[in-house]
Amino acid sequence: MFKFSAHETRKPQLVVVGNGMAGIRAVEELLARAPNRYDIAVFGAEPQVNYNRILLSPVLAGEKTFDQIVINDRAWYERNGVALHSGERVVDIDRTEKMIVTDQGRRVPYDVALLATGSDPIIIPVSGATLRGVTTFRDIADVNAMLQSSAPGRHAVVIGGGLLGLEAAAGLQVHGMDVTVVHLAPSLMERQLDPAGGGLLKAELERRGIKVLVSANTTTIEGTDHAEAVVLADGTRLPADLVVMAVGIRPNVTLAKTAGLAISRGVLVDDKMRTSDPEIYAVGECVQHRGQCYGLVAPLFEMAKVIAGQLAGSVADAYEGSVVSTRLKVTGIDVFSAGDFAPGEDREEIVFRDATRGVYKRVVLENNRVKGAVLYGDAKDGPWYFQLLKDGTDVADIREALIFGQAFVEGAPANDAGSIAALPATAEICGCNGVCKGTIVDAIVGKGLSTLEEVRAHTKASSSCGSCTGQVEQLLAATLGSDYQSTPKIKPMCPCTTHAHDEVRKRIVSDGLKSIPEVMQALSWNTPNGCSSCRPALNYYLICAWPGEYRDDKQSRFINERAHANIQKDGTYSVVPRMWGGVTSAQELRAIADVVDQFEIPTVKITGGQRIDLLGVKKEQLPAVWAELNKAGLVSGHAYGKALRTVKTCVGSEWCRFGTQDSTGMGVQLEKMTWGSWMPHKVKLAVSGCPRNCAEATIKDFGVVAVDSGWELYVGGNGGVKVRACDLLCKVTTAEEVLEYCGAFLQIYREEARYLERTAPWVERVGLDYVKKRMADAEARRAAYERFLFSQKFSQTDPWAERAHGVQANEFRTLAKVG
Amino acid sequence: MDWLDVGLIDDIPQLGARVVATVVGNIAVFRTAGDAVFALEDKCPHRSGPLSQGIVHDRSVACPLHNWVIRLDTGEARAPDVGCAQTIPVRLDGRHISIDLASFIESRRDERVVYLSECRPAR
Ligand code: SRM
Numbered sequence: 001m002f003k004f005s006a007h008e009t010r011k012p013q014l015v016v017v018g019n020g021m022a023g024i025r026a027v028e029e030l031l032a033r034a035p036n037r038y039d040i041a042v043f044g045a046e047p048q049v050n051y052n053r054i055l056l057s058p059v060l061a062g063e064k065t066f067d068q069i070v071i072n073d074r075a076w077y078e079r080n081g082v083a084l085h086s087g088e089r090v091v092d093i094d095r096t097e098k099m100i101v102t103d104q105g106r107r108v109p110y111d112v113a114l115l116a117t118g119s120d121p122i123i124i125p126v127s128g129a130t131l132r133g134v135t136t137f138r139d140i141a142d143v144n145a146m147l148q149s150s151a152p153g154r155h156a157v158v159i160g161g162g163l164l165g166l167e168a169a170a171g172l173q174v175h176g177m178d179v180t181v182v183h184l185a186p187s188l189m190e191r192q193l194d195p196a197g198g199g200l201l202k203a204e205l206e207r208r209g210i211k212v213l214v215s216a217n218t219t220t221i222e223g224t225d226h227a228e229a230v231v232l233a234d235g236t237r238l239p240a241d242l243v244v245m246a247v248g249i250r251p252n253v254t255l256a257k258t259a260g261l262a263i264s265r266g267v268l269v270d271d272k273m274r275t276s277d278p279e280i281y282a283v284g285e286c287v288q289h290r291g292q293c294y295g296l297v298a299p300l301f302e303m304a305k306v307i308a309g310q311l312a313g314s315v316a317d318a319y320e321g322s323v324v325s326t327r328l329k330v331t332g333i334d335v336f337s338a339g340d341f342a343p344g345e346d347r348e349e350i351v352f353r354d355a356t357r358g359v360y361k362r363v364v365l366e367n368n369r370v371k372g373a374v375l376y377g378d379a380k381d382g383p384w385y386f387q388l389l390k391d392g393t394d395v396a397d398i399r400e401a402l403i404f405g406q407a408f409v410e411g412a413p414a415n416d417a418g419s420i421a422a423l424p425a426t427a428e429i430c431g432c433n434g435v436c437k438g439t440i441v442d443a444i445v446g447k448g449l450s451t452l453e454e455v456r457a458h459t460k461a462s463s464s465c466g467s468c469t470g471q472v473e474q475l476l477a478a479t480l481g482s483d484y485q486s487t488p489k490i491k492p493m494c495p496c497t498t499h500a501h502d503e504v505r506k507r508i509v510s511d512g513l514k515s516i517p518e519v520m521q522a523l524s525w526n527t528p529n530g531c532s533s534c535r536p537a538l539n540y541y542l543i544c545a546w547p548g549e550y551r552d553d554k555q556s557r558f559i560n561e562r563a564h565a566n567i568q569k570d571g572t573y574s575v576v577p578r579m580w581g582g583v584t585s586a587q588e589l590r591a592i593a594d595v596v597d598q599f600e601i602p603t604v605k606i607t608g609g610q611r612i613d614l615l616g617v618k619k620e621q622l623p624a625v626w627a628e629l630n631k632a633g634l635v636s637g638h639a640y641g642k643a644l645r646t647v648k649t650c651v652g653s654e655w656c657r658f659g660t661q662d663s664t665g666m667g668v669q670l671e672k673m674t675w676g677s678w679m680p681h682k683v684k685l686a687v688s689g690c691p692r693n694c695a696e697a698t699i700k701d702f703g704v705v706a707v708d709s710g711w712e713l714y715v716g717g718n719g720g721v722k723v724r725a726c727d728l729l730c731k732v733t734t735a736e737e738v739l740e741y742c743g744a745f746l747q748i749y750r751e752e753a754r755y756l757e758r759t760a761p762w763v764e765r766v767g768l769d770y771v772k773k774r775m776a777d778a779e780a781r782r783a784a785y786e787r788f789l790f791s792q793k794f795s796q797t798d799p800w801a802e803r804a805h806g807v808q809a810n811e812f813r814t815l816a817k818v819g
Numbered sequence: 820m821d822w823l824d825v826g827l828i829d830d831i832p833q834l835g836a837r838v839v840a841t842v843v844g845n846i847a848v849f850r851t852a853g854d855a856v857f858a859l860e861d862k863c864p865h866r867s868g869p870l871s872q873g874i875v876h877d878r879s880v881a882c883p884l885h886n887w888v889i890r891l892d893t894g895e896a897r898a899p900d901v902g903c904a905q906t907i908p909v910r911l912d913g914r915h916i917s918i919d920l921a922s923f924i925e926s927r928r929d930e931r932v933v934y935l936s937e938c939r940p941a942r
């Protein structure tokens with residue numbers, strides 16, 4: 001501790017050099033322990049207040065503004081009596097007079113000083129490194145410079161494929177720049193990810209249109225006064241209007257060196273965080289402790305606690321270094337890595353791959369102890385593996401299930417809420433601030449917290465990099481039960497965009513977007529022309545928004561819809577003619593039989609949709625098959641489309657002794673009205689002639705059950721993967737009302753559901769009451785019905801007849817035949 | 820190299836593909852939005868789905884059967900799926916597309932060879 005002469009009555013003066021994350025966290029921890037023991041002055045070279053450097057990436061990507069990432073606003077400094085001198089750099093420390101000297105010539109006395117000067121970005125010593133247009137990615141000034149020169153179509157080259165480089169690349173790409181990442185090592189983020197994980201990340205970035213060059217060594221940056229190109233060792237020349245240098249950081253020891261303190265790579269400190277001068281402490285990235293320098297906030301915040309303890313008098317507090325686990329969000333992808341995951345002879349590894357979810361996990365064991373772990377795409381179990389690693393737990397008996405995560409091993413329900421509940425109180429939730437589950441739950445219960453913001457304020461959990469926000473919200477939900485309502489996380493439509501389905505549909509209408517390229521441009525898609533999931537969705541949304549005006553984009557349709565036939569596993573197709581209400585005739589059956597013989601179609605089958613399926617038709621044969629079927633009046637049954645499929649019926653009052661209404665006739669009318677309509681997903685109807693319900697109407701998207709006094713109308717049923725019985729919508733008396741209610745319901749579903757969302761999940765999501773309200777308002781119902789009929793005017797031409805007469809001929813012909 | 824003219828680029832829709840049928844199997848010829856042309860054997864490495872029928876996006880195609888994404892230039896499946904479709908050299912002279920059929924037929928002569936060939940860019 002420092003000498004403090006008896007007659008002094010003033011408070012001891014603490015001077016902090018560096019208004020950054022570690023320095024101010026130390027001040028916060030000190031204020032919590034000894035609120036008014038020190039007069040505190042902070043000098044910051046940057047003109048701003050202390051902001052969350054980690055969240056510079058979302059600022060660059062336009063997801064956050066600077067104000068949203070401020071940690072301590074001016075009012076905080078005033079409230080806590082901390083004198084902030086921003087935009088003033090400390091250039092020397094007179095350690096004999098105990099004065100700090102600033103670049104504005106001021107000399108300020110200190111009793112104890114704290115160096116928190118962070119680190120400097122490394123500038124690789126190549127010619128052209130100081131040209132205009134070459135920047136680093138360290139502070140808000142860098143970000144503003146990058147934003148100024150980030151215009152669509154211009155070239156950005158990011159040197160460095162670590163966390164910072166990739167975040168910079170992703171941010172610049174959102175602004176439409178043509179981005180290339182140049183990385184020296186053979187795989188990206190080689191310190192946090194193994195080659196396989198690095199490979200996945202590279203593939204994902206390339207899929208989003210970011211070019212990635214690995215094992216690429218930058219030799220020169222060309223340009224007269226402004227950067228023009230980056231040249232690599234193998235001679236490749238990359239045009240560059242902006243060059244971002246993100247190759248790494250080096251502890252900032254300038255001041256310590258001038259002041260004569262002991263330094264190596266960083267400012268050397270002991271376990272009490274004191275430098276070679278016992279009255280000067282150091283914290284953060286500028287520090288070297290037990291030979292280790294840290295570049296992530298978790299260890300820095302641990303140091304800050306120790307320093308605050310020392311300054312508040314608990315001299316026993318010591319910092320022993322940190323075992324680092326990194327849980328990062330790289331361009332929206334969850335990445336977690338801990339320990340040593342390099343392969344070794346006496347090491348085994350367990351690998352898990354899930355292609356569709358884009359998840360890859362690898363756990364490295366050494367005599368049944370976790371030595372290291374790499375998680376890509378789903379990092380939920382990171383803290384658990386890290387706990388096993390730190391505790392050195394013997395995992396022999398849970399070895400088989402280990403890779404499937406804690407919830408699986410401990411038999412908790414697989415859903416997230418369940419796995420959170422299964423975690424012990426000591427389990428770390430927030431890696432950055434070292435906050436465990438117990439602390440968070442105690443704070444929620446003890447202080448009656450109810451929102452994410454309050455938990456952040458009281459426990460710091462999820463207030464730094466934010467990747468544990470989901471788990472903190474689950475803890476709130478688990479602790480508060482039903483009266484907690486989390487901010488609904490909007491799920492992007494697909495990896496090509498940050499926008500959700502509903503927002504895209506709204507913007508198409510509000511901004512008058514009339515083509516897929518227009519939508520992708522206006523909503524800054526991060527890929528040149530989308531992917532196999534967003535293109536079909538956008539094509540449908542545009543058809544629904546602009547009936548009769550939008551030109552269908554065939555190449556954005558799944559093959560079944562493009563070829564108007566279902567593709568089979570052997571590349572042949574199936575043909576399912578429409579059979580109105582399941583009713584057919586000798587003439588139709590003869591035509592079908594003749595076509596089967598003429599084209600030698602291998603399989604003829606009755607479908608679950610009350611019609612006949614011809615399977616094994618070659619693609620070149622389709623137009624000719626359709627022409628023959630058309631001659632008998634048979635048209636496409638759309639058995640391949642996100643469209644109206646079938647209207648199943650039962651015999652009804654025409655024949656059945658129990659029939660109350662003509663269900664067959666009603667089914668035919670419904671099918672005549674609705675066939676050809678493109679929908680968010682396939683739609684199936686049925687009409688039963690009495691409550692015995694032989695046509696299974698109550699598991700259909702729109703079902704009708706006839707009763708003596710009229711018709712019961714049912715919605716939101718499903719007979720497929722997740723069976724759902726319909727909800728009763730209402731009762732009507734006339735056939736016209738059945739048609740109106742059906743048309744209106746389908747139109748509202750068409751306009752408001754998400755692509756590939758059937759009516760069952762849609763009704764459950766928006767609620768039956770909402771649907772009933774929309775349908776009960778006669779005027780709104782009629783208007784929806786009119787909109788449906790209007791859109792049908794443009795979609796009820798038989799696609800088979802068109803193609804039998806040569807429309808889209810190339811689709812059904814090979815480009816060439818050889819030999 | 821034995822270049823065979825198989826047609827005009829205008830016969831293939833942008834972000835689409837068409838098939839060249841040969842005695843030893845079909846070849847899918849792709850056209851990107853930027854009018855680059857690529858050719859792959861029309862068999863997905865997963866379960867031989869016809870890649871020519873897939874949705875083309877940027878310089879990849881999503882197989883119509885189970886949605887593997889295959890790169891048009893190397894034939895490689897996107898991680899974490901593992902597999903590689905056979906690439907066939909293709910050339911554009913003006914509007915005419917020609918493919919090096921010999922290398923395809925040669926590779927198909929010994930079926931085993933095809934599966935052992937690892938992924939190499941066509942050019
Ligand atoms: C042909 C048929 C089976 C049969 O021989 O009866 C059939 C065949 C296929 N069904 Fe089905 N479904 C058939 C009636 C049904 C029924 C029963 C019905 O329609 O009353 C159901 C359950 C009822 C329902 O959907 O609510 C049904 C539930 C599904 C599902 C699950 C849908 C769901 O929401 O859970 C799928 C998957 C999908 O659509 O994405 C599916 C998907 C398919 C596909 C298109 C798979 C595909 O994407 O390639 C099958 C094409 C087979 C092929 O190789 O051509 N099929 N499918 C039936 C055609 C009916 C028709 O005439 O149009």
Ligand SMILES: Cc1cc2nc3c(=O)[nH]c(=O)nc-3n(C[C@H](O)[C@H](O)[C@H](O)COP(=O)(O)OP(=O)(O)OC[C@H]3O[C@@H](n4cnc5c(N)ncnc54)[C@H](O)[C@@H]3O)c2cc1C
Pocket residue numbers: 017018019020021022023043044045046052053054055056057088089090091116117118119137138139164167252255283284285286294295296297298300328329432465
């Ligand atoms: C884009 C980006 C993303 C990141 N993402 C993550 C992440 O996801 N997870 C994670 O754990 N970490 C992340 N980090 C790292 C984290 O931000 C740093 O570890 C942390 O900011 C270091 O805190 P510090 O106080 O030591 O240094 P800094 O925060 O850099 O603060 C040092 C301050 O001191 C000032 N200064 C320097 N010398 C003087 C002087 N002589 N006089 C006066 N002032 C001076 C500097 O201007 C600076 O304002 C990220 C960093 C960046 C840039």
Ligand code: SF4
Pocket residue numbers: none
């Ligand atoms: S039940 Fe499955 S296998 Fe049978 S037709 Fe339907 S999708 Fe194909």
Ligand code: FES
Pocket residue numbers: 863864865866867868882883884885886887
């Ligand atoms: S055959 Fe291509 S994805 Fe299965």
